[in-house]
Amino acid sequence: MSLLGDLISNLFRKPGTVLFPAENLPVPECFRGRIRITEDKCIGCSRCALVCPSQCILMVPDQKEIEVKGRKITRKKRPRVKVLRCIRCGLCEDACPSEAIHLTREFSVSGTVCETEEM
Amino acid sequence: MDPLLLVLYILLFPGILFLLVYALFLEYVDRKILARMQNRVGPPLLQPLADLVKMLGKEVIDPRGVDRGAFDAAPLLAFASVVTAFLYIPVVGTSPLSFEGDLVLVLYLLTIPTVILFLMGWLSRNVYSTVGGVRAVTQLFIYEVPFFLALLLPAMMAGSWNISTIVQWQQGHLWFAVLQPIGFVIAIIGLQAKLERTPFDIPEAETEIVAGPWTELTGRRLAVLHLAMDISLVVGSGLVAALFLGGPLLPWDLGNAWLNGVAGFLLFLVKTLAILLVLVTFKAATGRIRIDQLNDIGWKYIAGAALIQAAGVLILSAWWVST
């Protein structure tokens, strides 16, 4: 690599910058993004809340009949997530027995109040 | 020359108005080319103007214990001196203000911004500024001698201290870049040092002394001094283009005064941009050296090379006269 040659040839090459938000880097399949909860699947077991390192998942009372693997059960709680506190480690996803909580590929979440809660 | 035309020349074209536009444009080209060489996108066209307007509108902060009058005046003085220097640079044909000895005046006026930087460093009452100011003036003593020597050699050969005459001399003979290649290289290096660009950005070394003399400058002071530096780039590259690359004069006559003028102007643009390209490449390819290393290199090699070039010019001139 000759330095001068590289400098000059870079003039005629496309810059390496990705101009977000006009362009986007490809988001890989396994990307750990914002948490989403499929409410119909949640059995209210609280495992996600227990395993969460940043304690961003809070279980709130919510009685509901749901069907899991052909069986009908009544759950008593459901999780609420403080999305901006989430560190996206994915441990809740690993812990969930019913695949109700998962990390999506959405990477941009912003806000100003760190306690913002959402389902 | 008609007084009205002279006023137009000084104020509009190719005087102050053109100079401002062109200085901002050259800053844009400088930043853009550097960015592209580094594989970045770089600023949009009007970014230097936007920066200037923004800085003009910003609050001016006075560091404690600073002499406000001097602090306000110093950037204006630098600005005024480089703008004045530009009036003697041939842009379209020869400069109407030229006189015997204007080369010395231009060199003198070009030195003022550096001295102002030194002054700002002392006025700021800040340790980084002071160190930067001392470095600026130390550096001045190192590069100024070979730089002046290199720029005065064309005058010696052309037998005139008038920039316009030197340009006309080249019209009839060869470019001085060909006749004095070492001098040309030294002039480019000296210009890089004068403009405090890498590898000679020792006075404003960001990682060492924050921004050197610029540290305490805010608002319009920063804007004006920054603009003065941009204008020095135009004046410097215009001067080197005039002294070494034949300036804005075509080697042949196009028959029409207007046509000659336009072609000359385009030549000025092309030549200054070419010099800028060399300067940017130089900047992109090097890191910053230390002041003691610059001292060694400057006095051992650059000054030595300038002296050799001077000897060469004397011999060449003597031979020229004898034949």
Add this chain to the structure above:
Amino acid sequence: MARVIVPVGPQHPALKEPVNFRIIAEGETIVGLELDVSYNHRGIEKAAEQRDFTRVVPLLERICGICSHSHGTAFVKGIEEIMAIAVPPRAEYIRTIIAELERIHSHLLWLGVAAHEIGWNTLFMWTWRDREAVQDILEEISGNRVNYGMNIVGGVRRDITPELNKAALDRLPALEAQIAGYVELLKKQETVLLRFQGVGRLTREQALTYGTVGPTARSSGVEYDIRRDDPYCAYAEVPWDVVTDTHGDVYGKTIVRIGELRESVRIVRYCLEHLPEGDITVKAPRNAPTGHALSRYEAPRGELSHYIRTNGTDKADRLDVRTPTLANWTSVAASLVNQNLADIPVIIAAIDPCLSCTSRLTVLNPQRTSSTEMTWEDLRRRARELNRERERC
């Protein structure tokens, strides 16, 4: 000549994190240095003692942004040692791959920073551009660009599928070509040679006296690499060489780091090509037996050690993290002596300091009247008091 004290930091453009140097200078020459490194105490060790082994790993990854995998691996390695569980070979290989990719991106980052410190921003931009390729591989494998979250006690959390393996292998040749380019570039580039050669020299004796680790020690001719001397993960099975140099100056450190870039690419390629089949995790017990372990790990900056003490619960009783930067700090004070003031940034950057990871102690007093320094005697007295308190309860 009169001695002046030049303060550098805690806020200074050459420093990306807060640290305070009081540099004693005679003219332009440095004669002494006093350091204050503890500006960023985050109480992370104490926080780690209150989380169980699953939840503590993401916390420890956040000790350092650049070597996040190092901290995670060092901790789980220690816990696995206490629990006496054997991690499946595939998990060991995946840990090695992530660790070496992390080393590549850390060293590329360092190269850029070092170039920036001497004002050569072109190399800075180029290395950071090429670093993107490494981070893309990491993102594809782990799902994140910085905190990979790969470790768990008993293995790794994500597998490298054949597609990912191929995608990563495909990216390596371009990276290797770029690294080879930098080797050529740095050997020739005049200003780099001027600013790096002979600057901040640390002799072999000094390197040993001050207990330097990692590239800082290896550039002074000390052949010391935890990956070879106390192999962990898959390093014992992978063919690779320890890179050393005898210059001892900033240039030597550059040579060592560039050499390690090449070795790391080699290790990553070998591991990807020879990835063993099998599980990626074993079931770890919930509680660790009472015991203690000193887990050593070769982070990009040098030897990182986690001392872990457990007491039969699912939490660590005590965690003590010794980051490589802490080991290398004192050598900076030695290598700065008799150097030029202008060389401060590059000499400091040469050990690749990571400051907020280093801060392990803070002394608080509400009146803020005394200084925050503790002498050796103070520390010993404090340790004795703490021990007595423990024994009483």
